[in-house]
Amino acid sequence: MCDACEQSLASNTKRSSAQYATLATGLFPMQQNLRNRKPQVDMTQDLHRVPGSRPPLEIARVMDAEQQFSGRRPLGDRMRSALRTLSDEVNWLWCDPPTQAYAVAAPRRGGIDLELVADPTNLSAGIELLDLVCDRMPTGRLWTHGDKSSGRTAAEANGLEKERELWLMSRDLTDPITVPQPPAGFRFRLFRPGIDDISWLELNRKAFESLPDQGSWTAADLQTRLTADWYDPNGFFVADYDGQLAGFHWTKMETSGSTTTPATGEVFLIATAEEYRGSGISEPLLLAGLEYLQRQGAHQAHLFVDSSNSRAASFYAKSGFEHRDSDRCFGWKR
Template sequence: MQASNIVAVEGTVELAQPIIDRAARTDGSSPVSDQALLAAAQGQRRLLLFTEGDDTTVAVGVLGQGELDLVVDPAARGRGIGTTALHELLTRSGPDADLLAWAHGDNPAATALLSGAEFRPVRSLFRMALDPALLPAGATAPSVIPLPSGFELRTFDEDRPGDASAWVAVNTRAFASHPEQGRVTLADFALMRAEGWFDPADLFLLSAPDGAALAGFTWVKTLRDGAVTETELYAIGVDPDHSGHGLGRALLDVTLARMAQHAPSRVTLYVDGENERAVRMYEAAGFTIDTRSTQWRGPVRPQVSE
């Protein structure tokens, strides 16, 4: 079923945010990635608002850089709006487009929509959660967490020359094979730091023994909604040149100590399901898989032999 009275108009992240927030509260996870919103804010991807006859926005789509994101307002679901919006996004992407799209969490409607449009699953993403009671007891400061010899920990300093470019450099190296995180630019990083949740005290930088470059980092994303505080392990990155020193586990210990200082009611992280080494590290720290998301590629087109 398709909704016939839906119109797509160009929009902005600010206009789309209310629907994204409502969907996140209803579904338990954000329906659009941070990377997609950053790209839309910079004009690198198109953001479309899907409106009904009375100009009520009922869905949001983001298209570009080989990816699409689509979210339907929870109050407007079940009326074929998703089918109509997806058809419009595919039409605008062109007949030969090869696109990636996420179905976030346990979302049978998104799964049915994408499979019906001849997409196929290609990748998984786990959201893992930790019982806050398992965080370090007391007021253990991240700065006193034991580190391998020669490595030093400090927090990000906006006024320190080179901190931003150093973070981008080590992030690029640490996530060289990651299709989203590894593409973060200096401009992207600036936009991320402009977000209301950003706190430089939640971004820890690890200096290498020679002091010439960063060996890694860990970043906590803290969200507060009234009495509810959620701390998310936004990213841990280790430069490949410094692998094998136990830095990943040490940075995770730093992360948990910092999270404990926020006294959160929820503790989460996201990790690729195929990254078995990282999943095992998080499970050893007490994290368990909370939800599974699936990335889809499509539309699948029949092969033509000559």
């Protein structure tokens, strides 16, 4: 271990050296001053390996416990995918004993993106783990999922500043949905992979210019979603105006895995090009996707919208969506 890390370990008396050794072992190869060391916790072949470490099997129990408590899945799509793939972009972190709290980190320019899950009966474990991560990485941001998430509890306990809030809004899909005809000159069609990619990426960039996580998508990012196991080519609608891409509505079905719990649908991405806003295309484009989700068996649909985007939130509210919960992004710089 580097001299700086040794000094940090020696100066902090709140936690054992074994806890820090495990954290440093699970910590990022992106932090070049930490040597690769064998993790001092039991490994499992049941979860795929990611560089630096792989999470103990116990993480499945902790994730399930938090989901039962909060009503939300504790990790986002990107991090959950890392549990199923050999992705080399994330690393898992935990403290001894490896039964209470876990974090997953991905590098980004100038810091890390972090998500956290903790046993709801021992939220202090998540608070302490986040404290350790912030101590090791001077700059980063933590995404949390839900008002009752362990990540939010840990962020607020550590005094992190909230940078963004995404509202989770949902509406019922049990009543019949009538899709209005698009305004004159517009037509709806399906996205054409390999043909619409460039124009879609450009529209996505402009539409989400203020949200760099979404607006910075590359062709590779798009391809990753187009090849995901959830992708449905019949649920990706675009609005065409005289051969130009005027808008899109990308839907997503989420199955519960239960025969008794109805499936839900998601407005995964939706946008209208600036020059066509006010044309009347947004409502039929939204309803076209919702009607498709309904035909696929969804009884409810949800979406995420930035809390600061009052125009979009108002539009969704008028379309029957209600604010149910929130995801938050907390940042630190020390």
